[in-house]
Amino acid sequence: ALFPTELARMYKNEGNEYFKEKDYRRAIVAYTEGLRxxxxxxxxxxxxxxxxxxxxxxxxxxxxxxxxxxxxxxxKPTHLKAIIRGALCHMELKNFSEAIAWCEEGLRIDSKEKKLVETRAKADKLKRAEERDARRAKVLERKEQRQKEVLLAAIKERNIKLVLEPSNEEEEVADGLAEISLDGFHPDNATGAKVHLDAEGNLNWPVLFLYPEHEQTDFIEAFHENSRFIDHLMVMFAELPPWDLERKYLPRNLELYFEDEERAEMYELSPEQTLLQVLQHKRYFVKAGTPTVLAFVRSSPFSKKYFSGKKVHRL
Structure with missing residues (x-):
């Protein structure tokens, strides 16, 4: 019978043969058997x-x-092959500080080991670049945080109420403006458009128009807070949309509403109103950073049916 050391050496040789053939999986099996x-x-x-x-x-x-x-x-603490391999592994895992430490350990054994000298220089360069990128990211993060704080202050100043992203199962409504905070505030919507302050300090909002009768939508990426709804309707319906086969969606023919979801009530708004005037309504809550307005053709059969049984606050 062969002694454990002889068996281990036999498996080592077998593994080396597989390694030469680049059959690394079988080589691993053989080396593992040797260690066992x-x-x-x-x-x-x-x-x-x-x-x-x-x-x-x-x-x-x-x-x-x-x-x-x-x-x-x-x-074997002086085993250079193992130290080089460890340094290279740390490089692949992007652990540059650890790669440097392994290289330095090896260079204390052999200060001229070419692979360690090269890896040490490369790790040092990549570590510096990583630290520089981290510093830049931090500066950018602080800048974005300041911008968000300025944006929230502008929203708060205008008495606009936000529905914050729910932090638990319940939706948290920022009814009192003191509750408006950075936590859970996501000014982006699904398209990537976001509320922003322009150079003059005015808010521009992404606004969604819904047409329930036709299950259609329009999206305005930057609706200036002092623009009137009628101004946008005139542009949007300068040409009748292809889905309006009855040619009913004429700007002066439309009624606009917003929904108070909490109370399940509808509020009519005047097309002559500005976006800011609507957003400042005591029952308007901006959800997910995107004001939403519903448009109906005045006195249409669909409109009458839609509002039947609903509590509607008309102008």
Whole structure:
């Protein structure tokens, strides 16, 4: 019967043959079998770990390869192959500080080891770039935070009420303006358009128009708060939309409403009103950063049916 060390050496040789053939999976199996024999030769075990780590590395299993390099280094602290492999694994895992530390450890053993010198220089360069990018990201984050605070202050100043994104199952309505905060405030809508302050300090909102009768929508990316609804309707319906086969959607023919979802009530608004005047209504709540308005053809059969049974506050 073969002793554990002889068996381990046999599996090491088998693994080396597979490694030469670039059959890394079989090489890993062979090296693993060698380690299972629990040889009492630490040098041999260090080599098995190092070789298995090399095979794992070639398969892109960098974390497993690193674990083998760590084990090999414990067994033989001066094993340069294991130290180089560990440094390369840290590079692949983008752990640049750790890669530098491993390189320096190896360079204390051999100060001229080319691979370690190169890897150390590359890791240092990438670490500096990563730190620079992190600093830039932090500056940008602070700038965006300040912009958001200025934006929220402008909304608060105008007595506009926001429905914040729910932090739990319940929707949280910012009824008192003191509750408007940065937490949960998402001024973007699904299209990426967002409420913003222009150079003159005026708010421009993304606004959604819904046409329930035809299940159609219109979207205005930047509706100036001092623009009137009629001004937009004149542009939007300068040409009749293809879905308006009865040619009913004429600007002066339309009634506009907003819905108070909390009370399940509808409020008519005047097309002559500005967006700001509507947003300042005591029962208007802006959801998901996007004001929404519903448009109906005045006295149409659909409109009468839609509003039957609903509480409607008309002008």
């Amino acid at each position: 024999k629990k040889s009492e030769d630490p040098e041999l075990n260090a080599v098995l770990h190092t070789n298995r780590g090399a095979a794992e590395f070639h398969l892109g299993n960098y974390r497993s390869a690193l674990n083998d390099a760590i084990q090999a280094k414990k067994l």
